[in-house]
Amino acid sequence: MSAAGPAAELRTELSIETRGLTKRFGHQLAVDDVDLAVPKGAVFGFLGPNGSGKTTTIRLLLGLASATGGSMRVLGEEMPGKLNDVLPRVGALVEGPAFYPFLSGAANLHRMDAADPYGVAATRRARIQSALDRVGLTHAADKKVRAYSLGMKQRLGIANALLAPRDLLVLDEPTNGLDPQGTREVRSLVRSLAADGATVFVSSHLLAEVEQICTHAAIMSAGRLVAQGTLAELRRAGQARIRVLTPDPGTAAHVLAGLGLTATVSPDGAASAGPDAVLFAPLPAPAAAPAPAARETAGAADAGPQDVEPEAVVAALVAAGVRVRGFATEQVSLEDRFVALTGEGFDVVQ
Numbered sequence: 001m002s003a004a005g006p007a008a009e010l011r012t013e014l015s016i017e018t019r020g021l022t023k024r025f026g027h028q029l030a031v032d033d034v035d036l037a038v039p040k041g042a043v044f045g046f047l048g049p050n051g052s053g054k055t056t057t058i059r060l061l062l063g064l065a066s067a068t069g070g071s072m073r074v075l076g077e078e079m080p081g082k083l084n085d086v087l088p089r090v091g092a093l094v095e096g097p098a099f100y101p102f103l104s105g106a107a108n109l110h111r112m113d114a115a116d117p118y119g120v121a122a123t124r125r126a127r128i129q130s131a132l133d134r135v136g137l138t139h140a141a142d143k144k145v146r147a148y149s150l151g152m153k154q155r156l157g158i159a160n161a162l163l164a165p166r167d168l169l170v171l172d173e174p175t176n177g178l179d180p181q182g183t184r185e186v187r188s189l190v191r192s193l194a195a196d197g198a199t200v201f202v203s204s205h206l207l208a209e210v211e212q213i214c215t216h217a218a219i220m221s222a223g224r225l226v227a228q229g230t231l232a233e234l235r236r237a238g239q240a241r242i243r244v245l246t247p248d249p250g251t252a253a254h255v256l257a258g259l260g261l262t263a264t265v266s267p268d269g270a271a272s273a274g275p276d277a278v279l280f281a282p283l284p285a286p287a288a289a290p291a292p293a294a295r296e297t298a299g300a301a302d303a304g305p306q307d308v309e310p311e312a313v314v315a316a317l318v319a320a321g322v323r324v325r326g327f328a329t330e331q332v333s334l335e336d337r338f339v340a341l342t343g344e345g346f347d348v349v350q
């Protein structure tokens with residue numbers, strides 16, 4: 001990505017691209033003016049708290065619901081106009097497929113493929129075997145689905161999405177409701193799908209999950225897309241900040257303001273020690289840091305001050321007579337940043 005300037009970004013082939021995508025349910029904007037850019041070959045995490053609009057966006061992309069506004073291209077084709085050309089190249093797992101519990105895994109796939117207008121009967125048996133093999137269920141092909149674990153059922157759902165060679169896989173919360181073992185199985189499967197060359201678009205409300213399996217991510221909050229880019233870009237866009245422990249917060253804030261830094265005193269007394277206050281001030285990102293693809297549509301757009309070295313900050317504070325009892329520079333974690341962007345915490349998973 002290092003050579004990627006705006007021009008290179010424009011040339012990037014996108015598997016999914018939306019412009020101003022909007023879906024309204026009555027008065028509620030479930031998807032609000034979303035511009036998604038999912039590069040070909042990415043494992044793209046679509047991250048956001050429950051109710052932030054992920055499933056609705058996915059339903060729009062797959063032609064399962066119609067948009068109120070905006071445009072979409074999937075695999076380079078205008079949607080929903082080219083739905084019939086595009087859908088055979090897209091495998092999807094949305095809201096958990098319903099299987100017949102009294103039929104085997106293979107028999108369920110047979111029924112689903114037979115019901116698919118694009119499923120070619122002559123190759124059905126071989127495609128089913130290959131999909132079961134791909135998700136590690138060959139040994140359980142003839143077992144009734146009612147005897148499957150949740151992880152196995154979810155892998156069967158992914159096998160269903162893999163019944164034909166796919167350029168794009170869309171998986172809506174594939175680890176939802178799974179136990180740790182099932183979660184591990186599905187995560188490692190998702191990683192390997194991308195290794196085969198498909199673009200994988202996977203929604204999750206779990207930050208740690210996206211960090212484990214994805215190369216790229218977009219963050220949704222209340223229907224809006226608030227950031228997207230590679231994980232590295234999203235991390236880099238998180239600003240470093242300085243932390244000052246001092247009994248002279250007023251003077252310190254004044255000195256920092258003189259350096260172009262905006263200080264906030266720690267909102268919770270917990271971070272302060274005795275009579276000392278804790279001041280935080282974001283440092284401007286180094287000139288090369290914010291990568292062009294890590295676009296952000298909320299906050300952080302303000303032009304910041306020029307580079308300020310931490311040692312220069314300490315020197316200025318001391319020169320102004322501020323009693324500096326503690327000083328540190330800290331990187332804002334991806335989690336802090338996501339919480340700041342979405343206003344919500346993320347569930348923690350292993």
Ligand SMILES: Nc1ncnc2c1ncn2[C@@H]1O[C@H](COP(=O)(O)OP(=O)(O)OP(=O)(O)O)[C@@H](O)[C@H]1O
Pocket residue numbers: 025028029030048049050051052053054055056057205
């Ligand atoms: N068919 C519908 N009719 C009315 N409102 C809907 C409909 N589908 C979704 N919504 C609303 O749109 C908002 C976004 O829902 P959506 O299911 O897309 O979010 P999500 O991020 O996928 O959340 P979750 O992880 O809980 O599925 C929610 O407030 C939801 O209640």
